[in-house]
Amino acid sequence: MPHFNEEEAAVEQFLAAFNFSDKVDVETVRKGLFSQRQLSDVNASRDYVDQFIKKCERRDPTGVKPLKKRVDAVMNESEQMTLMMDFLVRCRQAHLFHNPGGSATPSIGSSSNTTTPSVQSSPFQRRSASRTRVLSTLTGEPSLTNESTRSRANSSFTSYDNRMIGVERQRPKSPYRMATNSVIPSTRVTPLTASNHLFATNQTFTTPTNHPTGYLRNRDDSPSAYLQHRATPTHTMFTPQPPTDASIRSQQSSVKTTTPLHARIGSAITHPESHVCECLLSALLGMETRLFRPIHRKMSITSTASLSTSHAAVAQRVLCVANLYLLLSYREPNQPAEGSVSSALLASIRFVLGDYTVDIDGLRRQKNLKMHQILPLIDKWHVHLELLAKAHRLRNIDQLELLEALYMLHCSYSFDDDRRRVLDKILEYTMGVFCNQMMDWMTNGETPPEKWMIRKDATQGIALRKVPVFMSDVDARILLEIGKSLPRIESASDEDLAAVDKATTVVRSALNCQVIFRRELTPLLRILRDVVCGIVMRQVLTTGRLKEHVRKATSFFLLDDPRFTITLFNIIKDASYGMPVGKVSLSRQQVSGALASALEATTASGQSENEQKRDKLKFKLDVLTSLDGTPTVSPKMDFVRPLRPKYEPTMEIMKPIFAACDNEYESIFHVIWAIDLALLSSHEASAHLPAMKRFVQKVYCLRENTWCLINMLSHTFLLLNASLSRVRSLISMQAAHHLSRFVAAIDEKCDDVDDVIAEHRKFVLRLCVVVFVRNNDRIETELSNLLLLAFDVQKVVEEVWRVWNEVIETTKDDENVRKARVAEMCQKRIVEVRLLYDKANKTQKNLTELLDHQIAFGNEALLE
Secondary structure, three states: OHHHHHHHHHHHHHHHHOOOOOOOOHHHHHHHHHOOOOOOOHHHHHHHHHHHHHHHHHHOOOOHHHHHHHHHHHHOOOHHHHHHHHHHHHHHHOOOOOOOOOOOOOOOOOOOOOOOOOOOOOHHHOOOOOHHHHHHHHHOOOOOOOOOOOOOOOHHHHHHHHHHHHHHHHOOOOOOOOOOOOOOOOOOOOOOOOOOOOOOOOOOOOOOOOOHHHHHHHHOOOHHHHHHHHHOOOOOOOOOOOOOOOOOOOOOOOOOOOOOHHHHOOOOOOOOHHHHHHHHHHHHOOOOOOOEEEOOOOEEEOOOOOOOHHHHHHHHHHHHHHHHHHHHHOOOOOOOOOOOHHHHHHHHHHHHHHHHHHHHHHHHOOOOOOHHHHHHHHHHHHHHHHHHHHHHOOOOOOHHHHHHHHHHHHHHOOOOHHHHHHHHHHHHHHHHHHHHHHHHHHHHOOOOOOOOOEEEEOOOEEEEOOOOOOOOHHHHHHHHHHHHHHHHHOOOOHHHHHHHHHHHHHHHHHOOHHHHHOOOHHHHHHHHHHHHHHHHHHHHHHHOOHHHHHHHHHHHHOOOOHHHHHHHHHHHHHHOOOOOOOOOOOOHHHHHHHHHHHHHHHHOOOOOHHHHHHHOOOEEEOOOOOOOOOOOOOOOOHHHOOOOOOEEEOOHHHHHHHHOOHHHHHHHHHHHHHHHHHHHHHHHHHOHHHHHHHHHHHOHHHHHHHHHHHHHHHHHHHHHHHHHHHHHHHHHHHHHHHHHHHHHHHHHOOOOHHHHHHHHHHHHHHHHHHOOOOOOHHHHHHHHHHHHHHHHHHHHHHHHHHHHHHHHHHOOOOHHHHHHHHHHHHHHHHHHHHHHHHHHHHHHHHHHHHHHHHHHHOOHHHHO
């Protein structure tokens, strides 16, 4: 038919193009290809090819991987390549690429007695043996299927044959392999016998026969063997033999074969399992054997080792454990310093490796071991060594970060008892170093040279650098308090030092890593903290008289004693040689002398000399921070800068308490001194107005011009003094309240000197808020304006008083001239006084509103 003729012509053209015309039958190929349904859908074609690849992968998982990659790469190029691969797969399924060997009339699917092995067989030519053929190979019975003559072109067998060809060429000739005729046989052989030196039979086969002599001749072609067979007949000589083919697997079922199993399945002679186990155990300890050799701290299988497929797979898995052992047991040239956490980590790893060596060496002493006897222990140590490797990779990081990483690793495996025991041993070593570091800090106040949780430097002193994850903030703070309090107990009594030694012994005996993990470190550290800090606080409160110093300093800086304020004012006024206070620059000696005289006048009360010596507080007043003179008057409140006091107790343990607040105390003193100075100077200046008023009342003619000026000045002083007095009383009341809170906090909250310093700083910051230095910008501005206004009014009064005395003294005889000059003076000053009065009235109003608002609603800064 024309349709068939066209199909045959197409097949002939295709076979001629690929040089298959003399190997395949055209009619068979036409039926195999054109009978199938051709797909034009690209996705369906891809699925068809993928199914074929999966089928090949099930037969040979290892050998199909390169084919799968190449096929995927080709199909990804274009849609035409996908369709082409679909066509090639269908050709393969039609047995187009199957080469059965030297048959007279080759055809698709035909069988032959001899097959030709392909050294580089294509994946399309691979045919895996069926289950029945494998069974016949293992038992020696003939196969019941008609496919027993197929080529054993499986990829694993083919690769083994190719490998053994090269090995055979390199091996020396053995007397067991030498034959009388060394000529390579020209007869085609099967892949099972080709290049395989392990078989006892020759690599030459002829057509099988049922005759016993012919059968024996097939087994051995030598004449001596034939004569020996004739001389000694066997019991199977006249037994009918079943028909067989040329395959070595079709042995006669009635005769028990003497061919070993490895020869029948085509594998090399492998080492026995006991020998492999012995070499594996030696390799786990890093020793070189016949089968395994360490190269660059990695254990590998030697090139001369003959292992079965299963033994090789197990060996690869076991050698991973050996490589971990070689990595962990290697001693690096640059070892960490002794006593560091890194050195403790390496020591703990070596300890665990000692247990590993004992277990493996115990297995090596046993004989005839099997894989199932050694693998459970190896798997167990594989898990342990992997944990050790994770910890070993952390050895070069900072010490504190290393401890944190090990602690997190321990927490992540807390649910697994087997793994946790290994990590417990590591943390026992590393945390032991950390516990020793803590004891050095709590007994000597020394920190490790590396970055630790506590740092010591000249600028910031002693402070916490970082709190590790395995400690709480409370533990870190207690640890810091103990180390900082140690230098302060040097002057303690023998009884106190003995109590410290006893508490240190208790803490040292109970401190370990388990206490840290169970979060029981806080009560243990408090034992030593209570003893050490208790001794320090007893020295501060009893010997140092802290509360008395606080009250004295507060009275000094807040000018609570009016005798001290008045004495200081008079001394500074005398030192100014009649000039207004704040208008002259005083020397350091003058200011120090003024403060010392005022302080002496204040403390010299009705007490006796012995009582004064007993109750006297030892402190110094450093009034200037430099050796230069005091500054002159400048805007705002700089007119009070001549006094820069500094309270410093003579006892060393008390100095840090007040030194932390020197600047704040100075600012507080300047505000209080400015208010008191304005009140005292205003009182002194306003004393001239009553004398002027009495003179005007006597001389009636002067009332017309001077009465208004005097009344306006008097009213201005009234506004200024009333506002300043209200501010001063408000400051005194709030300062007394916060002082009582601070004294109570010393007894209730303070455990060491640092707590006293912190509470003292809070008290001083509250005082800064009370005196409007901090968080009260508007009140501070209005107060500064009021103080400047008070000194301006005093200046005007002093000038009016000077001119008034001059006019009265020079115009005693002429009343008219006196009246004229007084009127002229009043006309010059009335406008200035009126402006000052308006400013005072406005400032007083604003300040009163701000104070009322603060009294009613409070100040948020006082809540800190």
